[in-house]
Amino acid sequence: MSVAICSLLWDAARHGKQTIKYDRDGYHLVRFPYGTGQESYDSWRMHDPAKGDTSPSEFPDARSGLIWPSHEGWGVLSAMVFWAPDGDPTEYRSRFVRDPLGLTTGYDSTATTDSAPTRGGQYRSYVWQMFVHPGTPVGLKVSARGVGDVKLATPLIHAQFKLAIHTDVATP
Structure with a gap:
């Protein structure tokens, strides 16, 4: 079985803290830089600035x-x-979203997770599995919320986002 992989990395040490900008759904789409040395692995060009519009994307759009x-x-x-x-x-949320910008098939959130703060650092990891399609992008969205569901501008200091596609799905 072959696997196609995209592994993205963003870190405040290289790019400064990522300011949270909430979309209409109350979540922030986590951004990742383009180019050599920024991604851990992207041989299939799944994180391509040319995709999704007529003009190239630029980090941090x-x-x-x-x-x-x-x-x-x-x-x-x-x-x-x-x-x-x-x-x-008082709460951290995340979700994986198909077409988070509504560019192709329409916004479709899945696997929303929430958690309370811990006494230590606020480090979270997430995993979800689903069918993916070449014409439908996926994204990672996050939110930090205070009392009364108030969305806070708590910045990120590190993020990774990875997709591994199993291309040979067996059928009976």
Whole structure:
């Protein structure tokens, strides 16, 4: 069975803290830089600035948060997010979303997770599996919320987003 992989990395040490900008759905689409040395692995060009519009995307615009699956198949999405110790959140949320910008098939969220803060650092990792399609991008969205569901501007300090597509799904 072959696997097509895209592995994205963003880190505040190289790019500064990622400011949270909430979309209409109350979540922030995590952005990832383009280019050599920024991605851990993207041989299939799934994180391509040319995809999704007539003009190229530039980090940190919203399209820099998209992975465009290279193949039809069973996708294993995984993510890791480190939050800055700012803003006093009472809850952290994340979700994987098909077409988070509504560019192709329409917004379709899946695997929403929420968690309370811990006494230590706010480090989260997530995994979800679903079918993926070349014409439908996927993204990682996050939110830090305070009392009364108030959305806080708590920045990110590290994020990774990965897609592994199993391209040879057996059928009976």
